[in-house]
Amino acid sequence: MPDTLPFEGLKIADFSWVGVGPITTKYLADHGATVVRVETTSPLDILRVAGPFKDSVPGPNRSQFFADYNTSKYGITLDLKNAAAVEVAHRLIAWADVLAESFTPGTVDSLGIGYETARAINPSIIMASTCLMGQTGPAASFAGFGFHAGSIAGYYEITGWPDLPPDGPWTAYTDTVSPRFLAAILMAALDHRRRTGEGQHIDAAQLEMSLHFLAPQLIDYNVSGRSITRNGNRSEFMAPHGAFPCQGEDQWCAVAVENDQQWAGLQRAMGEPDWAKDQRFAHVEGRLANQDEIESKLGEWTKSMPPKAVMEALHGQGVPAGIVQRSSDLQQDPQLAHRGFFRDLDHQEMGTVPYAGHQFRISGYDSAPRSAAPVLGQHNDEVLRDILEMTEEEITEAIIAGALGG
Amino acid sequence: MLSPYTVLDLTDEKGELASMVLGDLGADVIKVEPPGGSPSRAMGPYLEHAPEAERSLQYFAFNRNKRSVTLDLETETGRTALFSLVEKADFIIESAQAGAMAGKGLGFEAMRQANPRIVYVAITPFGQDGPHANFPASDLTVAAMGGPMSLQGVPDRAPVRLSLPQAWLHASVEASVGALTAHALMLRTNQAQFVDVSAQTAMIWTMMQGMSAHSVQGRDFNRSGNTIQLGTVNLRLVHECADGYVVIFPIGGALFKLVEWCVQDGIIPEDWLTAEDWPMYHFKVLQQQPVAHTIDEVLETVSAYVRDKTKNQLLEHGLAEGVSMAPVSNMEDLTRFRHLEERGYWLTAPLPNGSEAQVPGIFANLTGTPLSVRRWPPKLGEHTDEVLGDLLGLSSSQIADASGHGPG
Numbered sequence: 001m002p003d004t005l006p007f008e009g010l011k012i013a014d015f016s017w018v019g020v021g022p023i024t025t026k027y028l029a030d031h032g033a034t035v036v037r038v039e040t041t042s043p044l045d046i047l048r049v050a051g052p053f054k055d056s057v058p059g060p061n062r063s064q065f066f067a068d069y070n071t072s073k074y075g076i077t078l079d080l081k082n083a084a085a086v087e088v089a090h091r092l093i094a095w096a097d098v099l100a101e102s103f104t105p106g107t108v109d110s111l112g113i114g115y116e117t118a119r120a121i122n123p124s125i126i127m128a129s130t131c132l133m134g135q136t137g138p139a140a141s142f143a144g145f146g147f148h149a150g151s152i153a154g155y156y157e158i159t160g161w162p163d164l165p166p167d168g169p170w171t172a173y174t175d176t177v178s179p180r181f182l183a184a185i186l187m188a189a190l191d192h193r194r195r196t197g198e199g200q201h202i203d204a205a206q207l208e209m210s211l212h213f214l215a216p217q218l219i220d221y222n223v224s225g226r227s228i229t230r231n232g233n234r235s236e237f238m239a240p241h242g243a244f245p246c247q248g249e250d251q252w253c254a255v256a257v258e259n260d261q262q263w264a265g266l267q268r269a270m271g272e273p274d275w276a277k278d279q280r281f282a283h284v285e286g287r288l289a290n291q292d293e294i295e296s297k298l299g300e301w302t303k304s305m306p307p308k309a310v311m312e313a314l315h316g317q318g319v320p321a322g323i324v325q326r327s328s329d330l331q332q333d334p335q336l337a338h339r340g341f342f343r344d345l346d347h348q349e350m351g352t353v354p355y356a357g358h359q360f361r362i363s364g365y366d367s368a369p370r371s372a373a374p375v376l377g378q379h380n381d382e383v384l385r386d387i388l389e390m391t392e393e394e395i396t397e398a399i400i401a402g403a404l405g406g
Numbered sequence: 407m408l409s410p411y412t413v414l415d416l417t418d419e420k421g422e423l424a425s426m427v428l429g430d431l432g433a434d435v436i437k438v439e440p441p442g443g444s445p446s447r448a449m450g451p452y453l454e455h456a457p458e459a460e461r462s463l464q465y466f467a468f469n470r471n472k473r474s475v476t477l478d479l480e481t482e483t484g485r486t487a488l489f490s491l492v493e494k495a496d497f498i499i500e501s502a503q504a505g506a507m508a509g510k511g512l513g514f515e516a517m518r519q520a521n522p523r524i525v526y527v528a529i530t531p532f533g534q535d536g537p538h539a540n541f542p543a544s545d546l547t548v549a550a551m552g553g554p555m556s557l558q559g560v561p562d563r564a565p566v567r568l569s570l571p572q573a574w575l576h577a578s579v580e581a582s583v584g585a586l587t588a589h590a591l592m593l594r595t596n597q598a599q600f601v602d603v604s605a606q607t608a609m610i611w612t613m614m615q616g617m618s619a620h621s622v623q624g625r626d627f628n629r630s631g632n633t634i635q636l637g638t639v640n641l642r643l644v645h646e647c648a649d650g651y652v653v654i655f656p657i658g659g660a661l662f663k664l665v666e667w668c669v670q671d672g673i674i675p676e677d678w679l680t681a682e683d684w685p686m687y688h689f690k691v692l693q694q695q696p697v698a699h700t701i702d703e704v705l706e707t708v709s710a711y712v713r714d715k716t717k718n719q720l721l722e723h724g725l726a727e728g729v730s731m732a733p734v735s736n737m738e739d740l741t742r743f744r745h746l747e748e749r750g751y752w753l754t755a756p757l758p759n760g761s762e763a764q765v766p767g768i769f770a771n772l773t774g775t776p777l778s779v780r781r782w783p784p785k786l787g788e789h790t791d792e793v794l795g796d797l798l799g800l801s802s803s804q805i806a807d808a809s810g811h812g813p814g
Contacts, residue, residue, distance in 0.1 A: 004591065004594050004595055005591070006587050006588070006590035006591035006594070007587075007590055008594075019614070027583060027587070031587050031590075047615075050615065050636070051615065051623065052615060052618060052619045052622045052623040052627075053622065053623060054622045054623070055622070055623065055624070056623045056624070056625075064615070064618040064619075064621075064622040065614070065615040065618075068617070068618055133745060134749055134771070135771075136748075136749060137745045137746075137748050137749040138725075138744055138745050138748055139721075139725060139743075139744075139745035140745075141725065141728075142724075142725060142730055142732075143728070143730055144655065144730035144732065145655065147634065147643055147653055147655060147732070148653055148655070148730050148732035149732070150653075151652075151653035151732040151733065151734050151735065152732050152733060152735050152743070153735065153740070154735045154736065154737065154739075154740050155568065156632075156644065156651070156653060156734040156735075157734050157735060157736045157737075158568055158569045158570055159558060159566065159568050159569060160558075160559065160560075160566060160632070161559075161560070161563065161566070164560065165632065165644055165646065165651055166632060166644055166651055166734050167558060167559060167560065167566065167631055167632050167644075168632045168643065168644065168653070169554070169558060169568060169612075170554065170557035170558050170613075170616065170627075170629065170630075171554070171557070171612065171613065171614040171615070171616065172614065173612070175614065176576070176611060176612040176614060177576070177579070180576070180579035180580050180582070180583055181427070181579055181769050181770070182770070183583045184427050184428075184431065184579065184582040184583050184586055185431065185769060185770050185772070187583065187586035187587065187590065188407040188408050188428075188431040188432070188586060189407055189772070189774075189775070190590075191407060191408065191586070191589070191590075192407040192408075192774070192775055194593075195410070198774050198775075199774070200772055200773045200774030200775065201772070201773045201774075202770055202771070202772050202773075203770060203771040203772075204769070204770040204771075205749070205770070207746070208746070208749075208751055208766075208767065208768075208769065208770070209769050209770070211740070211751075211766045212423070212467075212575075212766050212769070213570075213572055213575045214570065214737075214740075214766075215467035215468065215765065215766050216451055216463045216464045216466075216467040216468075217451065217570060217737060218737060218740065218741065218764075218765070218766060219463050219466060219467055219755075219763055219764075219765050220451040220463050221737035221738065221741060222741060222763040222764045222765075223453060223454070223463070223757065223761070223763050224454070224455065226451075227736050227737040227738060228569070228570065228737060229569070229736065230569045231569045232563075232564070232566055232569070233546060233564065233566050233567055233569075234569075235546075236450065236451075237449075237450055238544075241546060242546075242564060243546075243550065243555065243564040243565050243566070244564070245564070250628075252550070252555075252564060252565055253550070254546045254547045254549070254550035254555065254567075255546075255547075256544035256545075256546045256547055258544060314542075315541055315542055318542050319542060320541075320542040320543050320544040320546070320547045321542070321547055322541075322543070322546070322547030322548065322549075322550035322551040323550060323551060324550045324555050324556050324565050325550065325551055325552070325553050325556060326553065326556045326620065326626040326628075327553060327556075327613070327616055327617055327618060327619040327620040327621065327626050327627070328620035328626050329553075330553055330610060330617065331620060331621055333551075334536070334537045334538070335532050335533065335536045335537055335538035335539075335606070336606075336607070336610075338533075338535070338536035338537060339533055339536060339604065339607070341607055341610075342621075350622070353618075353621065353622055354618070354621045355618070356610060356611065356617050356618060357607075358607070359577070359580045359584075359603060359604060359607040359608040359610075359611060360527075360580060360581065360583070360584035360587075360601050360602060360603040360604070361533070361601070361602045362584065362587060362588045362591065362599055362600070362601050362602075363599055363600040363601075363602075364591065364595065364597065364599065365591070
């Protein structure tokens with residue numbers, strides 16, 4: 001008997017695109033919901049044209065950036081500027097429990113799939129709208145990516161080196177924070193609907209969700225005027241605290257000495273060198289005051305060994321340490337293998353590719369993506385015929401009218 | 407939305423945001439703290455920089471919508487009280503070292519005996535079992551093992567984390583998603599559920615397109631400073647302006663407008679306007695087709711345009727014209743951002759020293775069940791009497807025993 005899945009039977013019309021919306025609906029899809037991801041052929045979801053591409057060959061059906069975020073979903077194309085497509089969209093809304101979208105505010109209203117329309121079609125629908133700045137306010141129309149929101153939300157200011165311009169997180173950072181909040185909000189709204197039958201509209205601003213990850217420092221600024229800024233890898237409270245060079249090409253091991261006991265552990269791991277016995281370094285205040293010196297000496301020691309040997313030597317003495325892993329290292333990480341984190345899924349064009357799995361495992365079922373991401377329009381027929389139960393004539397009419405796009 | 411449910415929060419700084427999310431969504435959260443308080447109460451930053459009890463802003467930031475109960479779980483009375491709470495709870499969230507709770511007889515198996523419908527959520531650096539389950543870990547080392555550090559920083563220096571701890575926050579909000587997913591399953595199966603959250607894997611997901619790079623294209627992405635890697639091109643995103651920096655992604659229609667403005671400002675000659683089909687320019691660059699002006703020339707031009715303008719001028723001008731120019735906000739910019747003010751985002755919270763401060767508001771605006779802050783972060787043990795007395799019906803001497811304040 002197949003496992004019971006948490007969201008089996010739940011129906012989601014997913015008009016969202018790029019990062020936050022699709023990652024949010026992915027949680028529901030992977031854990032059992034039927035999610036129909038609606039795309040247009042022009043413009044394409046930008047993740048379909050951004051890499052990494054399978055074998056480095058670009059193509060709209062070859063991007064793992066898109067694929068990782070759209071597992072376990074059905075994929076259809078609708079040209080929402082076409083009236084026949086809007087009719088199909090309305091059928092989807094009538095079918096669905098949840099309607100998700102992530103356009104610039106006002107867009108869904110102009111497309112004819114806004115909340116008032118959706119509620120008229122389906123009074124108990126839950127509609128989740130997410131965008132960078134939220135549906136209202138003077139900057140609501142600010143369109144862009146998580147790079148922009150990450151910069152406005154303060155994450156560029158706090159990433160990089162104090163003597164260099166802001167470096168920024170490498171990725172569109174608010175896209176990594178927001179889907180977690182939005183998925184939790186959506187699941188709570190579903191539980192409320194299960195008990196009361198009431199739907200509602202959710203306005204989730206990626207900026208506002210993301211600011212919670214800076215909350216202690218924002219409150220500190222408001223109280224004391226102290227403004228935190230980028231500081232490499234250093235901590236206000238611990239030292240040494242950084243990434244140290246190891247043997248090999250661009251290899252690093254992160255080391256965090258959280259207290260005086262761990263400092264003693266670090267000394268044992270290094271074989272009790274004389275420099276480390278300096279009394280100035282015995283307590284955290286002294287180590288914080290002399291970080292340059294400690295970092296350079298510690299780096300001399302780490303340089304002589306591969307990162308794994310450094311990590312193991314430190315772990316042996318109870319000191320937190322971790323190899324700075326790249327995506328290739330993750331593929332070899334024994335802990336991730338133990339958890340079954342990466343899952344091979346068979347994609348129509350890319351073939352078998354390892355997909356990144358879940359960040360939590362739930363007992364009782366295989367908590368993992370169920371199927372590969374769809375190629376563009378992969379399930380057009382199936383969704384119209386089997387899910388929306390349109391007749392052959394209706395489907396033909398929709399196609400002739402150009403509903404499914406070019 | 408979650409008002410029918412009770413959450414027992416046994417976490418420290420590694421999990422406090424998880425139960426706060428459920429609390430903001432309406433759940434009754436009971437924070438069970440040891441007699442000395444949650445370890446996060448001893449973590450900075452501190453109010454007035456005074457590292458004293460009830461002064462931790464780390465604690466204050468992630469413990470609203472909770473009641474605080476002190477229980478000494480080293481004593482039998484304390485443990486008995488905990489199990490009585492478990493019987494009435496729907497969720498337990500803990501963030502102890504893997505296996506530590508089970509070792510004390512407080513793990514999932516013991517809890518499900520007390521409550522066969524409990525959802526038990528455990529947050530750890532690497533997961534409950536496996537070869538790395540007991541690795542000593544901190545925010546920095548989890549950011550390293552999870553991968554995002556490998557992508558951040560300039561090539562000629564060490565890779566960097568974000569300069570503030572993020573790993574436990576990612577894992578915590580992820581844990582709230584895991585909790586609600588498991589709860590949906592429990593409703594179907596009527597069986598207790600165990601949720602095993604790994605902070606390392608939460609950090610992997612912050613790599614976005616970086617996490618699967620090697621397995622599909624045969625090579626990793628590497629750190630490249632403040633650029634975005636588009637195919638073979640590194641596009642610089644950060645430009646210095648009059649009072650700081652801005653982030654601009656110069657592609658498509660936005661690039662065409664920027665070129666127009668640069669012509670108007672006399673930065674580049676008028677023939678630039680027709681030299682390229684600017685909205686399509688980035689496709690040509692990506693496909694390595696010949697272009698009239700190189701990407702470096704274009705980026706220099708953008709830099710020249712913003713150099714004498716302020717962050718706010720650029721933001722406002724861009725908003726009016728549909729070109730996204732994002733200020734690199736510092737803490738001051740954020741607290742003064744008119745947009746957040748007009749949306750009513752900031753809330754005024756009473757601080758433990760009697761003063762008030764603006765704090766981040768609710769996560770989202772909901773039409774049917776608006777979120778709210780019903781309680782500000784509790785003092786240690788503030789609700790011990792209320793919860794143990796009213797909810798469990800314990801006498802005052804039993805309460806004193808259970809909370810570690812008894813005579814013996």
